[in-house]
Amino acid sequence: MSKATRGRPWAALIIAGGLAAMAAVLLWDASGITRDGGYAGVGPADVPRLVAFGLLALSVATVVAGLRGDIPAPPPQRAAPVLWILLGLGLQLVLLNLVGFVIASALLFACTARAYGNRNMALGLGAGVLLAMAAYGVFDRLLSLNLPGGPLEHLIFGG
């Protein structure tokens, strides 16, 4: 999340490192698969290897581009709104199977609204409950999508 253009070579190095790590995982996994090429001579482990080599090449190219200053500087970003949204997503992930879809999603809604400048958390939560309830009604009941229900869902829509 660096704003300064000074940090650019570092960004390139981090991206290149990520690509190389991805390649390493692919290669490591491929090494555990038996070579079973059949008539083709190309088995299930070979395409991941090919992709891994591609990633390694791109990783090197990214380092070169970074050193030459070819990686564009990211636009300035504020951390707080981003963290609010991540908090909302995290809360939904943890609470979903405990309190049900409606409450967990209402929390996500409220946190996102907060990230976008809605200061009134109670209002955000209330609107979130209404929206999530409507979504639950339509998708779980009418379109038979399986959304996890909690106490609130049971109370309103029945078992």
Next chain:
Amino acid sequence: MDSLWLLLGGLSVALDPMILLYALIGVTLGTAVGVLPGIGPALTVALLLPATYGLDPAGSLIMFAGIYYGGMYGGSTTSILLNTPGESASIVTAIEGNKMAKAGRGGPALATAAIGSFVAGLIATLLLAFLAPFVAKLALTLGPRDYFALMVLAFITVSAAFGDSTLRGLTSLFVGLALACVGIDQLTGAARLDFGVPQLLDGIEVTTLAVAMFAIGEALFVAGAATGPALLNATGSVRMTAADWARSWKAWLRGTAIGFPIGSMPAGGADIASFLSYATEKKMSRHPEEFGHGAIEGVAGPESANNAAAAGTLVPLLTLGLPTTATAAIMLAGFQQFGLQPGPLLFITNAELVWGLIASLLIANVMLVVLNLPLVGLWVRLLLIPRYWLYGGILVFATLGTIGISPSAVELGMLILFGVLGYGMRLYGYPIAPVVVGLILGPMAEQQLRRALAISQGDWTTLVATPISAGLLSIAALFLVVPLLLRLRGRGKVLTQLGGDSD
């Protein structure tokens, strides 16, 4: 002609009241998401995929296609009034369209965009109807190696040929290809990259990835950025003057002529078509001095081009099973969800569905012009929804789709992870579409490659042994190398250069 009869047969499917309803829902939703910045047709189709699981396949696919067409119509509205394109294919519309709106000519700008979209959509859909059966017949003669070459070409055009960096495009593509390796190998059944997590054996869901990258990545990015621009209320009357008509109609036809081939050859999507059309209009115009200050051709051409390209994209999608844009990739996932494999055989086994879909697009076009011309004021109101409600809602629906697929922490965790990845990619200017296309086309390309090699008993020269495969691979190589050289000579010139070649 045969196509005509089949199309008439398709119309009888399309005029079924339920199918009409699906089409209407599709185009309405499509217009709405086109108008709203931050959600595009790709994301909307991805969001709706899980929701349509239990619905009628024909109706759902018609709805998806309606969303695609509608997104192209609606995108122009935001470009013109807000100077923030609702989706990427309307970026050039903003250049002239917003200038027109600022000069109080927003109404005619909206009108020429909508009528141009209608003309282009109509012509391009008819072209699709007449062209598709031929391509499907041709496709029946293609072997695995030709398909592999075709997919390589699609990979290159989606990632490297256009856009501002070959390196970043290819990086995105390879990230998608790496993710595509996760799951059970379709030919031997070997488990790859599952890390002992059972949910990973099925591979990474296209919808999860697409929703995460488009919705969550975008929501994080927009939240982190500074606040958006203010709405221009200067719509005025949508009536066009005689001079507007005279200047528009040629641009509509030229836009269609550019957009349809670009969309239908695996050569990139609607955004490229709209850029090329803009460059052409600028060159052909009798009022070049007006460009940059609100020239109506600069709105009419690109808006027709992006609609024609959207229709063109359906040619490789339906006849070859080859998606060339993110939206098409997700529509392919939609076909697969209903157990349908787009490709030449679809025209034989599911002829009624295919022709119903094509005929519905003609009807959808009529619906769209009605929705967009008299009702444009209504759509503009959508922009008055505070952004915090809008994005809150987007995130709830984004997670809803994933939870609907599987309410497990693994699936939601992946959604968040890919969302953060999408955010990072946006920060550093990496394109998103190649990841999605890589994920869905990767396993198909791998299968075709291994089949081709199995037929030739491991001889790699088989890949260039037919004129078609050799030709396609050479074009792919050209698409990789030429833009690279052009960019070395000076970036930004690339598109103008290509624009100059196309007329």
